[in-house]
Amino acid sequence: MPSPAEQALVAKSTRNGWLMSMPALVVLTLCAVGPLAIVLVYSFLSPGDFGNVVWTFSLDGWTSILFTHDIFDDTIKFADGNLTIFWRSIKLSLITTILTFVVGFPTAWFIATRPPAARAGWLFLITIPFWTNLLVRTFAINQIIRNEGVLNTALLAMGVITQPIQLVYTDTALLIGMVYVYLPLMVLPLFATIDRFDMRLLEAGYDLYATRVQVLRRVILPITRPGIVAGSILVFVPCLGAYVTPRILGGGKNMMVGNLIDLQFGQGRNWPLGSALSITLLIIVTAALLAYVRTISRGRTHG
Amino acid sequence: MSADISIEARNVVKAFGAGAAAVRALDDVSVEIRKGEFFTLLGPSGCGKTTLLRLIAGFEMPSDGTILLDGADITYLPPNQRPVNTVFQSYALFPHLTVAQNIAFGLQMLGKPAAEVKARTDKMLALVQMEAMSGRKTSQLSGGQQQRVALARALAPQPKVLLLDEPLSALDYKLRKEMQIELKRLQLETGITFVFVTHDQEEALTMSDRVGVMSAGKLQQVGTPREIYTRPANRFVASFIGETNFLPARVVSGGVKLGCGAVIEVAGLTGSGATTLTIRPEQVRLAETGEEGTMAAVVTNLVYFGTDTHCYLSLPDGAEVMARLQSPSSGEVGLQKGQAVALRFVPGAAQVLED
Numbered sequence: 319m320p321s322p323a324e325q326a327l328v329a330k331s332t333r334n335g336w337l338m339s340m341p342a343l344v345v346l347t348l349c350a351v352g353p354l355a356i357v358l359v360y361s362f363l364s365p366g367d368f369g370n371v372v373w374t375f376s377l378d379g380w381t382s383i384l385f386t387h388d389i390f391d392d393t394i395k396f397a398d399g400n401l402t403i404f405w406r407s408i409k410l411s412l413i414t415t416i417l418t419f420v421v422g423f424p425t426a427w428f429i430a431t432r433p434p435a436a437r438a439g440w441l442f443l444i445t446i447p448f449w450t451n452l453l454v455r456t457f458a459i460n461q462i463i464r465n466e467g468v469l470n471t472a473l474l475a476m477g478v479i480t481q482p483i484q485l486v487y488t489d490t491a492l493l494i495g496m497v498y499v500y501l502p503l504m505v506l507p508l509f510a511t512i513d514r515f516d517m518r519l520l521e522a523g524y525d526l527y528a529t530r531v532q533v534l535r536r537v538i539l540p541i542t543r544p545g546i547v548a549g550s551i552l553v554f555v556p557c558l559g560a561y562v563t564p565r566i567l568g569g570g571k572n573m574m575v576g577n578l579i580d581l582q583f584g585q586g587r588n589w590p591l592g593s594a595l596s597i598t599l600l601i602i603v604t605a606a607l608l609a610y611v612r613t614i615s616r617g618r619t620h621g
Numbered sequence: 622m623s624a625d626i627s628i629e630a631r632n633v634v635k636a637f638g639a640g641a642a643a644v645r646a647l648d649d650v651s652v653e654i655r656k657g658e659f660f661t662l663l664g665p666s667g668c669g670k671t672t673l674l675r676l677i678a679g680f681e682m683p684s685d686g687t688i689l690l691d692g693a694d695i696t697y698l699p700p701n702q703r704p705v706n707t708v709f710q711s712y713a714l715f716p717h718l719t720v721a722q723n724i725a726f727g728l729q730m731l732g733k734p735a736a737e738v739k740a741r742t743d744k745m746l747a748l749v750q751m752e753a754m755s756g757r758k759t760s761q762l763s764g765g766q767q768q769r770v771a772l773a774r775a776l777a778p779q780p781k782v783l784l785l786d787e788p789l790s791a792l793d794y795k796l797r798k799e800m801q802i803e804l805k806r807l808q809l810e811t812g813i814t815f816v817f818v819t820h821d822q823e824e825a826l827t828m829s830d831r832v833g834v835m836s837a838g839k840l841q842q843v844g845t846p847r848e849i850y851t852r853p854a855n856r857f858v859a860s861f862i863g864e865t866n867f868l869p870a871r872v873v874s875g876g877v878k879l880g881c882g883a884v885i886e887v888a889g890l891t892g893s894g895a896t897t898l899t900i901r902p903e904q905v906r907l908a909e910t911g912e913e914g915t916m917a918a919v920v921t922n923l924v925y926f927g928t929d930t931h932c933y934l935s936l937p938d939g940a941e942v943m944a945r946l947q948s949p950s951s952g953e954v955g956l957q958k959g960q961a962v963a964l965r966f967v968p969g970a971a972q973v974l975e976d
Contacts, residue, residue, distance in 0.1 A: 521678075521707075
């Protein structure tokens with residue numbers, strides 16, 4: 319049994335601990351938990367006529383993700399519009415993740431194998447795009463790929479094509495924009511892992527009769543997996559919620575979840591539906607993160 | 622070429638860099654390594670011994686010259702096509718694989734059937750006494766255990782030649798001694814040609830069938846440990862292997878004359894003028910003062926080494942000679958600093974060497 323003096327000391331240290339955590343707790347409550355709670359509550363309310371919400375309980379926000387009221391006979395019908403957009407978002411995010419990996423891995427490998435003095439310079443170049451506003455960069459991409467843009471003008475002038483290639487407002491344009499925007503988020507964690515990779519293991523692999531492809535598959539990729547997973551999460555998660563890129567490069571037709579949510583809070587004036595869509599997106603992202611944690615812990619024990 | 626040669630290097634040159642700044646890590650090296658022998662490349666760091674090993678492994682290509690394995694030219698063959706495996710100085714074990722998976726790696730890459738891989742891996746685990754650790758990750762092993770896994774991994778595909786790049790340098794003294802015996806046992810059991818690189822002369826002398834002494838990119842001498850120690854080819858080999866005394870001398874008829882006036886018989890002398898006489902410390906003996914053929918000397922220092930005592934002597938002309946005297950059971954050699962003594966060299970032990 320601890321003496322009263324000891325108990326007092328423990329109590330004081332606990333009290334101090336709470337006191338010193340207060341700023342962080344206040345900020346977290348106000349900025350993370352609070353807004354999230356409001357969104358959650360709003361998703362169970364009814365939409366107001368001019369936006370905002372009416373304080374009457376309703377599940378319409380949630381049901382209208384998948385179903386729609388027929389305006390004529392008031393029956394409930396299955397509607398795949400929102401699902402299609404979710405699926406599009408997931409598909410485009412996955413393709414973007416794969417493309418950034420395919421482009422980013424050799425890039426990260428190149429930087430990590432430069433002499434130490436040169437690496438800082440290359441990493442600096444990778445981070446330069448972050449200095450400019452995303453909106454401006456996306457419009458710049460638009461300028462390059464639109465029908466009267468730099469790319470098409472050059473190709474037409476050289477006689478490579480006779481008709482401008484329709485890139486802008488297609489999924490291809492969206493992918494170009496997203497790969498461009500999220501590439502650094504893939505390169506940086508990959509670089510951090512490859513930088514720690516023991517290059518002598520390559521020689522060990524070749525010495526033990528592995529071909530170049532086998533060394534890549536059996537030695538390099540398994541050992542750099544934590545970086546690959548981290549980079550993929552860093553690209554996939556913000557891709558899912560992307561708003562600016564699909565808005566500018568995808569046009570109004572090729573929506574992603576971010577634009578769909580924006581629509582509900584704007585022209586759609588259906589805040590409960592927008593809130594429910596936001597929560598759904600959050601659940602998908604959380605599931606992706608859980609999968610990530612599971613892969614990492616599996617890698618620690620036997621992979 | 623003869624049938625019992627495993628690895629042969631012919632006039633191998635390896636230059637790093639280009640033009641005037643090029644450094645010749647290997648300068649016209651030719652050597653024949655016999656089948657089933659324990660061959661050691663010995664030399665100080667930067668002498669080119671590891672470069673020669675890497676050329677045999679295929680990690681680097683020579684600037685000039687040829688490397689043959691069992692008579693076939695392998696100079697430009699990539700490492701994954703050479704029946705040669707390496708034990709790396711850093712071990713380079715795969716951190717994402719278990720002990721057993723590390724050992725099986727080479728066999729799997731060779732496309733061996735799973736049953737054979739399993740049987741051979743188990744045999745290798747037994748050979749290096751690591752059966753109990755087969756499921757461990759390599760990061761959970763001690764240095765000596767990692768060493769054993771690296772050995773088993775390199776031996777598993779049954780290479781024609783095993784290359785060992787200073788594999789014992791990271792181990793502490795006692796473990797190093799154990800692994801020396803272990804390595805020798807493995808070599809005798811498997812009958813594989815071992816090419817061992819080290820800068821440790823003791824390792825080279827105790828383990829090798831033959832030793833190649835290297836310095837400044839050149840092979841200075843190849844021979845059995847005994848030959849290299851007792852009949853060094855030049856001053857570098859004499860000074861690098863063991864301890865030795867160098868004394869300035871002049872060639873006279875029938876031998877050389879030291880600065881103190883004593884004439885030492887040396888057979889087969891060519892040339893004339895100034896030269897250097899070499900005598901190992903254990904070939905220097907103390908004698909009765911005034912005895913025929915002895916030199917007067919003064920004891921300048923005594924250092925006790927356990928089994929023997931190093932006695933530093935000064936000759937009348939100021940030349941220094943070190944004698945290694947076996948310590949008597951009392952531990953006292955019966956000498957004191959400043960004492961006048963007489964010494965002689967064991968007949969035939971002194972040699973005149975080229976620079």
